[in-house]
Amino acid sequence: MARSHPRRLARKPADRYHHGDLRRALVTEAVRTIQAKGVDALTLRAVGQKLGVSRTALYRHFADKSALLAAVAAEGFRTLRLQLVRSWEDGGRSAEAFNAMGVAYVTFAITHPSHYRVMFGGFVRDGTTDLELAQEGAGAFQALVDALVTLQRNGLLRQDEPFLLARFIWAIVHGLAMLIIDRRLGPGAPEPDELVRFALARLRTGIFI
Protein backbone atom coordinates (compact mmCIF):
# COMPACT_ATOMS: atom_id res chain seq x y z
CA MET A 1 0.00 0.00 0.00
CA ALA A 2 2.91 2.31 -0.44
CA ARG A 3 1.35 3.69 -3.62
CA SER A 4 -1.35 6.17 -2.84
CA HIS A 5 -2.68 6.61 -6.36
CA PRO A 6 -2.36 3.32 -8.28
CA ARG A 7 -4.38 4.67 -11.21
CA ARG A 8 -1.75 7.24 -12.08
CA LEU A 9 1.01 6.26 -14.43
CA ALA A 10 4.36 6.02 -12.76
CA ARG A 11 6.76 8.69 -13.95
CA LYS A 12 9.62 6.25 -14.02
CA PRO A 13 9.59 2.55 -14.76
CA ALA A 14 10.37 0.23 -11.87
CA ASP A 15 13.82 -0.55 -13.24
CA ARG A 16 15.56 2.57 -14.43
CA TYR A 17 17.49 0.89 -17.20
CA HIS A 18 15.84 -0.40 -20.31
CA HIS A 19 15.15 -4.08 -20.02
CA GLY A 20 16.44 -6.42 -22.66
CA ASP A 21 17.71 -5.48 -26.08
CA LEU A 22 17.41 -1.73 -26.43
CA ARG A 23 19.05 -1.77 -29.84
CA ARG A 24 16.47 -4.15 -31.20
CA ALA A 25 13.65 -2.14 -29.60
CA LEU A 26 14.97 1.08 -31.17
CA VAL A 27 14.99 -0.40 -34.65
CA THR A 28 11.52 -1.88 -34.23
CA GLU A 29 10.11 1.39 -32.96
CA ALA A 30 11.80 3.31 -35.78
CA VAL A 31 10.33 0.94 -38.35
CA ARG A 32 6.91 1.34 -36.77
CA THR A 33 7.10 5.14 -36.80
CA ILE A 34 8.38 5.25 -40.39
CA GLN A 35 5.64 2.93 -41.57
CA ALA A 36 2.97 4.94 -39.75
CA LYS A 37 4.07 8.51 -40.36
CA GLY A 38 6.89 8.52 -42.87
CA VAL A 39 10.63 9.07 -42.61
CA ASP A 40 10.41 12.79 -42.04
CA ALA A 41 8.33 12.22 -38.92
CA LEU A 42 11.03 10.07 -37.37
CA THR A 43 12.79 11.90 -34.55
CA LEU A 44 15.21 10.35 -32.14
CA ARG A 45 13.51 12.16 -29.30
CA ALA A 46 10.13 10.60 -30.07
CA VAL A 47 11.62 7.14 -30.44
CA GLY A 48 13.28 7.43 -27.05
CA GLN A 49 10.14 8.75 -25.43
CA LYS A 50 8.09 5.91 -26.87
CA LEU A 51 10.46 3.40 -25.29
CA GLY A 52 10.58 5.25 -21.98
CA VAL A 53 14.19 6.15 -22.45
CA SER A 54 16.05 9.43 -22.63
CA ARG A 55 16.62 10.97 -26.02
CA THR A 56 20.32 10.29 -25.96
CA ALA A 57 20.18 6.66 -24.85
CA LEU A 58 20.20 5.74 -28.51
CA TYR A 59 23.80 6.86 -28.92
CA ARG A 60 24.95 3.86 -26.91
CA HIS A 61 23.85 1.63 -29.80
CA PHE A 62 24.10 3.80 -32.89
CA ALA A 63 26.68 6.32 -33.97
CA ASP A 64 23.99 8.70 -35.19
CA LYS A 65 20.59 8.90 -36.83
CA SER A 66 22.01 7.69 -40.14
CA ALA A 67 23.25 4.51 -38.46
CA LEU A 68 19.77 3.86 -37.08
CA LEU A 69 18.31 4.32 -40.55
CA ALA A 70 20.91 1.92 -41.92
CA ALA A 71 19.70 -0.68 -39.43
CA VAL A 72 16.12 0.02 -40.49
CA ALA A 73 17.11 -0.45 -44.13
CA ALA A 74 18.96 -3.68 -43.34
CA GLU A 75 15.89 -4.98 -41.53
CA GLY A 76 13.84 -4.17 -44.63
CA PHE A 77 16.17 -6.09 -46.91
CA ARG A 78 15.98 -9.09 -44.62
CA THR A 79 12.19 -9.11 -44.66
CA LEU A 80 12.20 -8.63 -48.42
CA ARG A 81 14.57 -11.53 -48.95
CA LEU A 82 12.44 -13.83 -46.82
CA GLN A 83 9.34 -12.97 -48.80
CA LEU A 84 11.13 -13.41 -52.12
CA VAL A 85 12.51 -16.79 -51.13
CA ARG A 86 9.12 -17.90 -49.87
CA SER A 87 7.41 -16.99 -53.14
CA TRP A 88 10.10 -18.74 -55.09
CA GLU A 89 9.99 -21.94 -53.07
CA ASP A 90 6.23 -22.07 -52.58
CA GLY A 91 5.88 -21.77 -56.34
CA GLY A 92 8.10 -24.79 -56.90
CA ARG A 93 11.08 -22.86 -58.29
CA SER A 94 9.32 -22.74 -61.64
CA ALA A 95 8.83 -20.03 -64.23
CA GLU A 96 5.54 -19.39 -62.48
CA ALA A 97 7.36 -19.04 -59.17
CA PHE A 98 9.62 -16.47 -60.81
CA ASN A 99 6.50 -14.55 -61.72
CA ALA A 100 5.34 -14.72 -58.11
CA MET A 101 8.70 -13.37 -56.96
CA GLY A 102 8.21 -10.29 -59.10
CA VAL A 103 4.75 -9.71 -57.69
CA ALA A 104 6.03 -10.28 -54.16
CA TYR A 105 8.78 -7.72 -54.67
CA VAL A 106 6.46 -4.97 -55.83
CA THR A 107 3.89 -5.93 -53.21
CA PHE A 108 6.46 -5.54 -50.46
CA ALA A 109 7.31 -2.05 -51.66
CA ILE A 110 3.67 -1.02 -51.96
CA THR A 111 2.83 -2.46 -48.56
CA HIS A 112 5.75 -0.73 -46.84
CA PRO A 113 6.35 2.39 -48.94
CA SER A 114 8.17 4.45 -46.34
CA HIS A 115 10.31 1.56 -45.24
CA TYR A 116 11.15 0.79 -48.86
CA ARG A 117 12.15 4.40 -49.40
CA VAL A 118 14.60 4.20 -46.51
CA MET A 119 16.15 1.14 -48.14
CA PHE A 120 16.73 2.99 -51.40
CA GLY A 121 16.14 6.70 -50.96
CA GLY A 122 19.68 7.64 -50.13
CA PHE A 123 18.89 8.40 -46.51
CA VAL A 124 21.86 6.51 -45.27
CA ARG A 125 24.85 8.81 -45.21
CA ASP A 126 26.98 8.52 -48.30
CA GLY A 127 30.35 7.84 -46.74
CA THR A 128 29.01 5.13 -44.50
CA THR A 129 29.35 1.57 -45.66
CA ASP A 130 27.24 -0.09 -43.03
CA LEU A 131 28.29 -3.75 -42.95
CA GLU A 132 24.93 -5.18 -41.91
CA LEU A 133 23.14 -3.14 -44.56
CA ALA A 134 25.56 -4.22 -47.28
CA GLN A 135 25.18 -7.86 -46.32
CA GLU A 136 21.39 -7.85 -46.15
CA GLY A 137 21.16 -5.93 -49.42
CA ALA A 138 23.47 -8.41 -51.10
CA GLY A 139 21.46 -11.27 -49.59
CA ALA A 140 18.20 -10.08 -51.11
CA PHE A 141 19.93 -9.65 -54.46
CA GLN A 142 21.40 -13.13 -54.19
CA ALA A 143 17.91 -14.61 -53.79
CA LEU A 144 17.12 -13.24 -57.21
CA VAL A 145 20.37 -14.50 -58.71
CA ASP A 146 19.77 -17.98 -57.30
CA ALA A 147 16.34 -18.15 -58.88
CA LEU A 148 17.69 -17.05 -62.25
CA VAL A 149 20.50 -19.60 -62.17
CA THR A 150 18.02 -22.36 -61.40
CA LEU A 151 15.83 -21.31 -64.31
CA GLN A 152 18.88 -21.30 -66.55
CA ARG A 153 19.87 -24.79 -65.40
CA ASN A 154 16.39 -25.99 -66.26
CA GLY A 155 16.70 -24.55 -69.73
CA LEU A 156 13.97 -21.99 -69.20
CA LEU A 157 16.09 -18.87 -69.44
CA ARG A 158 18.69 -17.48 -71.80
CA GLN A 159 22.26 -18.18 -70.74
CA ASP A 160 23.13 -14.58 -70.03
CA GLU A 161 25.58 -13.72 -67.31
CA PRO A 162 23.40 -14.26 -64.21
CA PHE A 163 24.45 -11.12 -62.33
CA LEU A 164 23.90 -8.91 -65.34
CA LEU A 165 20.52 -10.50 -65.91
CA ALA A 166 19.66 -10.11 -62.22
CA ARG A 167 20.54 -6.42 -62.27
CA PHE A 168 18.26 -5.94 -65.24
CA ILE A 169 15.33 -7.73 -63.60
CA TRP A 170 15.95 -5.88 -60.36
CA ALA A 171 15.89 -2.55 -62.15
CA ILE A 172 12.49 -3.40 -63.61
CA VAL A 173 10.76 -4.33 -60.38
CA HIS A 174 12.54 -1.56 -58.49
CA GLY A 175 11.53 0.99 -61.08
CA LEU A 176 7.92 -0.18 -61.03
CA ALA A 177 7.87 -0.13 -57.25
CA MET A 178 9.33 3.36 -57.00
CA LEU A 179 7.07 4.87 -59.65
CA ILE A 180 4.02 3.36 -57.96
CA ILE A 181 5.08 4.53 -54.50
CA ASP A 182 5.77 8.04 -55.74
CA ARG A 183 2.41 8.08 -57.51
CA ARG A 184 4.26 8.99 -60.69
CA LEU A 185 2.23 6.74 -62.94
CA GLY A 186 -0.67 9.14 -63.04
CA PRO A 187 -4.30 8.76 -62.09
CA GLY A 188 -5.17 6.51 -65.03
CA ALA A 189 -2.43 4.02 -64.22
CA PRO A 190 -3.22 0.31 -64.16
CA GLU A 191 -3.10 -1.73 -60.98
CA PRO A 192 0.33 -2.89 -59.82
CA ASP A 193 -0.52 -6.51 -60.66
CA GLU A 194 -1.29 -5.61 -64.22
CA LEU A 195 1.96 -3.67 -64.56
CA VAL A 196 3.99 -6.56 -63.22
CA ARG A 197 2.18 -9.05 -65.44
CA PHE A 198 2.73 -6.87 -68.49
CA ALA A 199 6.40 -6.46 -67.64
CA LEU A 200 6.89 -10.19 -67.29
CA ALA A 201 4.97 -10.89 -70.48
CA ARG A 202 7.18 -8.49 -72.40
CA LEU A 203 10.26 -10.02 -70.85
CA ARG A 204 8.99 -13.21 -72.41
CA THR A 205 8.47 -11.97 -75.93
CA GLY A 206 10.51 -8.82 -76.15
CA ILE A 207 8.86 -5.59 -77.17
CA PHE A 208 10.00 -5.34 -80.75
CA ILE A 209 8.51 -7.03 -83.75
Next chain:
Amino acid sequence: MARSHPRRLARKPADRYHHGDLRRALVTEAVRTIQAKGVDALTLRAVGQKLGVSRTALYRHFADKSALLAAVAAEGFRTLRLQLVRSWEDGGRSAEAFNAMGVAYVTFAITHPSHYRVMFGGFVRDGTTDLELAQEGAGAFQALVDALVTLQRNGLLRQDEPFLLARFIWAIVHGLAMLIIDRRLGPGAPEPDELVRFALARLRTGIFI
Protein backbone atom coordinates in the same frame (compact mmCIF):
# COMPACT_ATOMS: atom_id res chain seq x y z
CA MET B 1 34.84 59.65 -53.16
CA ALA B 2 32.19 59.14 -50.60
CA ARG B 3 33.41 55.60 -50.03
CA SER B 4 36.45 55.55 -47.88
CA HIS B 5 37.32 51.86 -48.28
CA PRO B 6 36.39 50.69 -51.78
CA ARG B 7 38.13 47.36 -51.27
CA ARG B 8 35.69 46.33 -48.61
CA LEU B 9 32.53 44.59 -49.67
CA ALA B 10 29.44 46.66 -49.10
CA ARG B 11 27.23 45.23 -46.38
CA LYS B 12 24.12 45.95 -48.37
CA PRO B 13 23.59 45.97 -52.10
CA ALA B 14 22.94 49.36 -53.71
CA ASP B 15 19.27 48.57 -54.20
CA ARG B 16 17.75 47.01 -51.14
CA TYR B 17 15.27 44.86 -53.03
CA HIS B 18 16.33 41.91 -55.09
CA HIS B 19 16.62 42.89 -58.71
CA GLY B 20 14.72 40.94 -61.31
CA ASP B 21 13.15 37.55 -60.85
CA LEU B 22 13.80 36.41 -57.30
CA ARG B 23 11.70 33.31 -57.73
CA ARG B 24 13.80 32.17 -60.66
CA ALA B 25 17.02 33.00 -58.80
CA LEU B 26 15.88 30.98 -55.79
CA VAL B 27 15.21 27.90 -57.88
CA THR B 28 18.52 28.22 -59.71
CA GLU B 29 20.44 28.62 -56.48
CA ALA B 30 18.60 25.68 -54.91
CA VAL B 31 19.44 23.50 -57.90
CA ARG B 32 23.06 24.56 -57.68
CA THR B 33 23.30 23.78 -53.97
CA ILE B 34 21.56 20.43 -54.35
CA GLN B 35 23.83 19.45 -57.21
CA ALA B 36 26.93 20.51 -55.31
CA LYS B 37 26.18 19.32 -51.79
CA GLY B 38 23.06 17.19 -51.85
CA VAL B 39 19.48 17.74 -50.75
CA ASP B 40 20.20 17.51 -47.05
CA ALA B 41 22.61 20.43 -47.32
CA LEU B 42 19.93 22.68 -48.75
CA THR B 43 18.80 25.23 -46.18
CA LEU B 44 16.55 28.17 -46.91
CA ARG B 45 18.83 30.37 -44.86
CA ALA B 46 21.87 29.56 -46.98
CA VAL B 47 19.96 30.08 -50.22
CA GLY B 48 18.82 33.51 -49.08
CA GLN B 49 22.30 34.45 -47.93
CA LYS B 50 23.79 33.38 -51.26
CA LEU B 51 21.39 35.71 -53.05
CA GLY B 52 21.93 38.57 -50.62
CA VAL B 53 18.41 38.33 -49.34
CA SER B 54 16.93 37.69 -45.93
CA ARG B 55 16.11 34.17 -44.97
CA THR B 56 12.38 34.77 -45.12
CA ALA B 57 12.24 36.57 -48.46
CA LEU B 58 11.61 33.19 -50.02
CA TYR B 59 8.14 32.98 -48.52
CA ARG B 60 6.95 35.68 -50.92
CA HIS B 61 7.40 33.20 -53.76
CA PHE B 62 6.96 29.78 -52.19
CA ALA B 63 4.56 28.50 -49.57
CA ASP B 64 7.31 26.53 -47.88
CA LYS B 65 10.45 24.49 -48.46
CA SER B 66 8.46 21.70 -50.06
CA ALA B 67 7.11 24.12 -52.67
CA LEU B 68 10.65 25.20 -53.52
CA LEU B 69 11.66 21.56 -53.93
CA ALA B 70 8.64 21.01 -56.16
CA ALA B 71 9.89 23.83 -58.39
CA VAL B 72 13.34 22.25 -58.40
CA ALA B 73 11.81 18.92 -59.40
CA ALA B 74 9.74 20.56 -62.15
CA GLU B 75 12.87 22.23 -63.50
CA GLY B 76 14.53 18.83 -63.57
CA PHE B 77 11.71 17.26 -65.54
CA ARG B 78 11.86 20.08 -68.06
CA THR B 79 15.59 19.62 -68.61
CA LEU B 80 15.12 15.86 -68.83
CA ARG B 81 12.37 16.21 -71.42
CA LEU B 82 14.51 18.51 -73.56
CA GLN B 83 17.39 16.05 -73.51
CA LEU B 84 15.12 13.12 -74.34
CA VAL B 85 13.52 14.94 -77.25
CA ARG B 86 16.91 16.01 -78.56
CA SER B 87 18.24 12.44 -78.52
CA TRP B 88 15.11 11.21 -80.22
CA GLU B 89 15.15 13.82 -82.97
CA ASP B 90 18.89 13.89 -83.51
CA GLY B 91 18.77 10.13 -83.98
CA GLY B 92 16.16 10.47 -86.72
CA ARG B 93 13.25 9.04 -84.68
CA SER B 94 14.53 5.58 -85.45
CA ALA B 95 14.95 2.45 -83.37
CA GLU B 96 18.50 3.64 -82.87
CA ALA B 97 17.20 7.00 -81.65
CA PHE B 98 15.07 5.13 -79.14
CA ASN B 99 18.22 3.51 -77.89
CA ALA B 100 19.83 6.92 -77.55
CA MET B 101 16.85 8.14 -75.54
CA GLY B 102 17.38 5.39 -73.01
CA VAL B 103 21.04 6.24 -72.66
CA ALA B 104 20.19 9.94 -72.37
CA TYR B 105 17.72 9.22 -69.58
CA VAL B 106 20.16 7.27 -67.45
CA THR B 107 22.93 9.73 -68.25
CA PHE B 108 20.83 12.61 -67.00
CA ALA B 109 20.23 10.82 -63.71
CA ILE B 110 23.89 9.92 -63.28
CA THR B 111 25.02 13.43 -64.15
CA HIS B 112 22.57 15.06 -61.74
CA PRO B 113 22.06 12.45 -59.02
CA SER B 114 20.86 14.77 -56.28
CA HIS B 115 18.57 16.68 -58.59
CA TYR B 116 17.17 13.41 -59.89
CA ARG B 117 16.51 12.25 -56.35
CA VAL B 118 14.48 15.38 -55.66
CA MET B 119 12.39 14.60 -58.73
CA PHE B 120 11.57 11.11 -57.46
CA GLY B 121 12.64 10.71 -53.86
CA GLY B 122 9.38 11.73 -52.27
CA PHE B 123 10.75 15.02 -50.98
CA VAL B 124 7.78 16.96 -52.18
CA ARG B 125 5.08 16.88 -49.53
CA ASP B 126 2.53 14.18 -50.11
CA GLY B 127 -0.65 16.21 -50.00
CA THR B 128 0.67 18.80 -52.39
CA THR B 129 -0.24 18.44 -56.03
CA ASP B 130 2.03 21.08 -57.44
CA LEU B 131 0.61 22.01 -60.84
CA GLU B 132 3.89 22.93 -62.50
CA LEU B 133 5.50 19.73 -61.27
CA ALA B 134 2.62 17.59 -62.48
CA GLN B 135 2.73 19.23 -65.91
CA GLU B 136 6.47 18.96 -66.38
CA GLY B 137 6.46 15.36 -65.16
CA ALA B 138 3.68 14.51 -67.58
CA GLY B 139 5.55 16.33 -70.35
CA ALA B 140 8.67 14.23 -69.93
CA PHE B 141 6.57 11.08 -69.88
CA GLN B 142 4.75 12.23 -73.02
CA ALA B 143 8.07 12.54 -74.87
CA LEU B 144 8.55 8.82 -74.30
CA VAL B 145 4.99 7.99 -75.35
CA ASP B 146 5.38 10.01 -78.56
CA ALA B 147 8.51 8.13 -79.48
CA LEU B 148 6.85 4.79 -78.87
CA VAL B 149 3.81 5.70 -80.94
CA THR B 150 6.04 6.73 -83.81
CA LEU B 151 7.91 3.43 -83.65
CA GLN B 152 4.61 1.60 -83.64
CA ARG B 153 3.40 3.55 -86.68
CA ASN B 154 6.56 2.57 -88.47
CA GLY B 155 5.93 -1.07 -87.69
CA LEU B 156 8.99 -1.39 -85.49
CA LEU B 157 7.21 -2.01 -82.22
CA ARG B 158 4.49 -4.30 -80.93
CA GLN B 159 1.06 -2.70 -80.93
CA ASP B 160 0.71 -2.67 -77.16
CA GLU B 161 -1.25 0.07 -75.49
CA PRO B 162 1.26 2.95 -75.72
CA PHE B 163 0.84 4.25 -72.18
CA LEU B 164 1.22 0.82 -70.66
CA LEU B 165 4.29 0.21 -72.78
CA ALA B 166 5.68 3.61 -71.83
CA ARG B 167 5.24 2.91 -68.12
CA PHE B 168 7.12 -0.35 -68.55
CA ILE B 169 10.01 1.29 -70.37
CA TRP B 170 10.07 4.13 -67.90
CA ALA B 171 10.26 1.71 -64.99
CA ILE B 172 13.30 0.08 -66.56
CA VAL B 173 15.36 3.22 -67.10
CA HIS B 174 14.18 4.70 -63.81
CA GLY B 175 15.11 1.53 -61.94
CA LEU B 176 18.53 1.41 -63.58
CA ALA B 177 19.11 5.08 -62.82
CA MET B 178 18.11 4.77 -59.18
CA LEU B 179 20.14 1.64 -58.52
CA ILE B 180 23.20 3.24 -60.08
CA ILE B 181 22.78 6.48 -58.16
CA ASP B 182 22.33 4.63 -54.88
CA ARG B 183 25.37 2.51 -55.63
CA ARG B 184 23.24 -0.54 -55.08
CA LEU B 185 24.65 -2.51 -57.98
CA GLY B 186 27.77 -3.41 -56.09
CA PRO B 187 31.44 -2.84 -56.79
CA GLY B 188 31.63 -5.33 -59.65
CA ALA B 189 28.77 -3.72 -61.54
CA PRO B 190 29.14 -2.99 -65.24
CA GLU B 191 29.23 0.53 -66.62
CA PRO B 192 25.88 2.27 -67.05
CA ASP B 193 26.19 2.11 -70.83
CA GLU B 194 26.55 -1.62 -70.73
CA LEU B 195 23.53 -1.97 -68.46
CA VAL B 196 21.38 0.14 -70.75
CA ARG B 197 22.58 -1.70 -73.82
CA PHE B 198 21.88 -5.05 -72.21
CA ALA B 199 18.41 -3.91 -71.16
CA LEU B 200 17.56 -2.75 -74.64
CA ALA B 201 18.93 -5.91 -76.19
CA ARG B 202 16.76 -8.04 -73.91
CA LEU B 203 13.78 -5.87 -74.68
CA ARG B 204 14.44 -6.88 -78.25
CA THR B 205 14.63 -10.63 -77.77
CA GLY B 206 12.95 -11.26 -74.47
CA ILE B 207 14.79 -13.08 -71.73
CA PHE B 208 13.18 -16.48 -72.00
CA ILE B 209 14.08 -19.21 -74.42
Next chain:
DNA sequence: ACCTGAACACCGTTCAAGT
Protein backbone atom coordinates in the same frame (compact mmCIF):
# COMPACT_ATOMS: atom_id res chain seq x y z
C1' DA C 1 28.51 -0.44 -19.17
C1' DC C 2 24.56 2.10 -19.51
C1' DC C 3 21.67 5.98 -18.81
C1' DT C 4 20.47 10.93 -17.74
C1' DG C 5 19.49 16.22 -18.02
C1' DA C 6 21.30 20.42 -19.52
C1' DA C 7 23.29 22.83 -23.15
C1' DC C 8 24.73 23.95 -28.05
C1' DA C 9 24.24 24.87 -32.75
C1' DC C 10 21.05 24.64 -36.31
C1' DC C 11 16.75 24.77 -38.91
C1' DG C 12 11.80 26.01 -40.95
C1' DT C 13 8.36 29.12 -40.10
C1' DT C 14 5.62 33.13 -38.17
C1' DC C 15 4.88 37.85 -37.50
C1' DA C 16 4.85 42.74 -36.61
C1' DA C 17 7.16 46.30 -38.74
C1' DG C 18 9.38 48.84 -42.37
C1' DT C 19 9.62 50.97 -47.54
Next chain:
DNA sequence: ACCTGAACACCGTTCAAGT
Protein backbone atom coordinates in the same frame (compact mmCIF):
# COMPACT_ATOMS: atom_id res chain seq x y z
C1' DA D 1 3.96 44.48 -53.21
C1' DC D 2 8.11 43.18 -51.35
C1' DC D 3 11.51 42.74 -47.84
C1' DT D 4 13.40 42.68 -43.00
C1' DG D 5 14.94 41.24 -38.05
C1' DA D 6 13.43 39.13 -33.96
C1' DA D 7 11.27 35.32 -32.01
C1' DC D 8 9.30 30.51 -31.63
C1' DA D 9 9.24 25.67 -31.66
C1' DC D 10 11.88 21.91 -32.96
C1' DC D 11 15.75 18.87 -33.92
C1' DG D 12 20.47 16.08 -33.80
C1' DT D 13 24.30 15.86 -31.08
C1' DT D 14 27.73 16.61 -27.21
C1' DC D 15 29.08 16.22 -22.58
C1' DA D 16 29.79 16.12 -17.68
C1' DA D 17 27.62 13.60 -14.28
C1' DG D 18 25.18 9.82 -12.17
C1' DT D 19 24.46 4.41 -11.02
